[in-house]
């Protein structure tokens with residue numbers, strides 16, 4: 001088969017090698033000269049290397065022979081240096097990698113043509129577009145989405161030879177800068193500098209020349225560089241383009257590497273993915289005589305893998321975009337948060353790689369700075385949490401758990417009960433209780449605190465019980481009249497609630513305060529006030545459901561719920577949690593920036609804890625469900641509003657909880673364990 | 685995990701006699717459910733009509749739409765069709781609904797495509813609530829206590845709809861891992877909305893055991909409207925007993941409750957081959 005490959009990057013060259021070995025006729029068209037390329041060194045992981053060895057032992061040997069290798073990650077933060085060990089990294093100069101691949105491809109008889117800018121697709125049986133993230137072929141013939149991702153960055157080299165992967169964070173008058181740096185040969189290291197776009201502008205980097213920007217960065221990282229210089233290789237400040245493309249082939253044209261997909265550089269995987277693409281494509285071509293079938297198989301094989309990396313890369317890029325919100329963290333927590341940023345590494349993974357770090361982290365998490373050197377402590381989820389005068393024995397919260405005593409026996413430190421409606425018209429369904437039905441003493445005896453959620457269903461009232469579906473209105477004969485911020489019904493066929501008048505507002509506020517008093521008398525430990533999920537008080541917060549033009553609407557949307565919070569705080573003596581919708585997940589609804597300000601207001605009005613919720617403000621929203629789908633929201637609320645948070649979001653394993661609380665993304669987690677009794681494990 | 689089989693109601697040229705014989709043999713085979721697909725602008729038999737015919741010649745097997753494109757039908761007529769199939773089959777019917785993927789079916793039915801999501805929500809709300817007092821009989825409730833309701837779709841909005849009104853989730857097909865990831869999302873949505881227990885998780889796949897190429901050709905044609913995805917769907921067809929077994933095991937491992945395997949040719953031998961592979 002005659003194959004034309006556009007682009008002599010890692011993807012194109014590696015494919016040329018593999019296809020020549022399979023006997024195809026291969027030409028590679030590259031616009032640049034053989035030794036002209038952007039960037040400095042690139043990182044590889046161990047798992048990639050196995051695949052490269054199997055695919056072409058000759059280049060594998062040469063590549064691994066020239067590797068710089070190291071096993072630690074250094075984090076330089078607030079004048080401190082933290083080192084995490086037990087990782088395994090290797091890196092190579094991009095230029096050197098390309099020269100190895102060029103030589104091998106030429107030796108195998110590929111026709112490498114440099115200085116050829118491809119515009120029209122060449123004639124061939126198979127045309128491979130390996131022309132990088134800005135692929136012209138993709139732009140012209142494929143439907144793709146290309147969006148800037150993460151921070152502004154610039155890719156420098158330095159003649160400082162590092163001995164570990166180094167992250168360095170620098171606070172400046174303009175904001176926070178960070179470097180990602182790693183060695184790649186005997187003389188040189190990569191030094192990528194990154195900062196948020198507003199910081200970049202404030203520092204004037206948008207108008208600086210290349211020389212000025214090098215000088216700026218050298219000065220910024222002077223103490224890390226220790227007199228060494230930064231070097232440019234067409235090093236301009238750029239946005240990283242996130243490329244996603246639903247389909248990678250069309251007719252006899254196929255996309256490979258960055259042309260098809262990118263993964264943010266902060267997880268260092270683009271080159272690996274590009275070379276693995278080449279392996280998958282060569283394998284598929286060997287398996288199928290039909291070109292269409294081969295290209296389909298290549299895509300089916302690679303897409304799930306690429307999606308996983310793009311998910312992780314997205315988390316990582318977003319993390320680096322908000323590092324400035326973590327500068328209050330203790331160094332060990334800062335480091336753990338950094339190392340677990342992409343979701344690919346958890347507390348358990350890190351405990352295997354770097355047991356020392358995890359031991360120190362756990363001990364610090366349990367005892368704070370008063371920890372004794374060498375101390376051992378249980379995993380973070382078992383660390384007690386003090387909030388005000390209340391101490392929770394651990395970080396696990398059970399919710400909707402059926403029997404509260406069983407939930408306490410199962411290990412939760414706090415068992416949330418309810419919801420209890422503050423008044424009959426505030427019930428969700430006929431059997432929503434009006435007072436707490438829990439035996440506080442029994443739960444205490446089982447070792448947990450008792451929480452109680454107080455709600456008023458608002459527009460979501462008078463429905464069937466949740467076992468029988470949600471928001472399904474009761475027949476008119478069984479329903480009761482509903483109240484809400486405005487006359488906006490919740491879902492199809494739902495009753496239109498009455499917009500609350502002054503009397504209703506005063507009565508509901510009083511009902512919340514009375515219910516709080518009753519709960520206090522009953523010995524409940526934690527009260528949770530429901531400002532979430534489209535219920536009465538949340539209905540005031542969202543512009544979608546609050547259409548009032550009086551002193552409780554428009555720019556005063558927060559006022560009524562906050563007045564209820566004040567009234568409750570006045571009578572409630574113990575730990576007060578506010579269950580809060582921080583985004584409606586609807587384009588014109590309440591968005592996260594407002595949600596964060598709201599969380600701050602709630603804290604200022606006396607909430608000790610925010611239970612982070614999202615969506616359900618209206619029936620038709622655009623939620624995004626997956627494991628841990630609320631964690632990032634909780635992270636931002638906690639660290640930007642400065643309030644302790646409780647988060648659920650389908651967390652099913654203790655490892656997730658350990659990772660979340662130790663990384664400072666939440667203080668407490670709702671665990672949804674798979675209900676596996678001992679019989680599910682011990683079969684006989 | 686239970687395993688069901690599809691009726692070839694959307695395989696062009698499948699005549700009534702074959703359809704009925706297919707149903708009869710499925711009833712006598714190791715299958716839990718007989719399911720149908722829904723498509724307007726294609727040479728195919730309407731799903732409720734196909735299941736009515738199947739109901740007449742079967743006595744044991746469950747009947748299901750996997751899925752019917754809800755918004756193409758008015759809510760009352762949809763309900764009427766569903767309760768009719770349920771009555772004809774003596775209560776063996778499960779209604780799976782989703783918005784479907786085809787613009788041209790909406791055009792043909794004269795229904796607005798842009799508001800399909802909200803339209804399906806309204807329809808589901810109707811079936812779960814209003815229907816009870818609409819005077820449409822035979823009276824049987826939709827939901828766990830009557831005609832089981834599955835909802836399909838991959839978006840967060842679709843999953844929320846499923847968790848709000850449904851008893852279970854109907855996945856659209858793919859390798860076991862893809863099912864597993866969708867199932868996790870469905871479970872997350874279920875928990876998010878505070879529904880107790882867990883949704884029933886239904887999956888599906890295609891078989892082409894006798895004539896793989898003819899089966900794939902059908903899939904390429906049936907899914908031509910998806911452009912490049914048609915090839916991927918065709919490549920996913922299970923063409924050997926080994927592949928069927930791996931697929932069934934893969935789905936079971938991912939927590940699937942009921943897996944429906946759809947035919948790609950209206951060839952009764954394929955049904956027999958599948959029955960043998962499963963027994």
Ligand SMILES: Cc1cc2nc3c(=O)[nH]c(=O)nc-3n(C[C@H](O)[C@H](O)[C@H](O)COP(=O)(O)OP(=O)(O)OC[C@H]3O[C@@H](n4cnc5c(N)ncnc54)[C@H](O)[C@@H]3O)c2cc1C
Pocket residue numbers: 006007008009010011012029030031032039041042043044116117118119130131132133135136153154155192256257258259265268269270271272273274
């Ligand atoms: C700052 C930064 C750091 C990174 N660090 C790492 C890392 O540590 N580890 C890692 O694995 N990955 C890393 N990457 C990603 C990695 O660089 C890419 O994923 C990888 O280079 C992709 O290879 P490719 O062959 O697909 O594309 P490229 O390497 O971009 O090659 C495309 C080639 O096509 C040529 N070309 C383009 N258009 C035409 C045309 N019209 N005609 C002819 N030729 C054309 C280009 O000149 C180029 O040579 C990093 C990326 C960035 C931006």
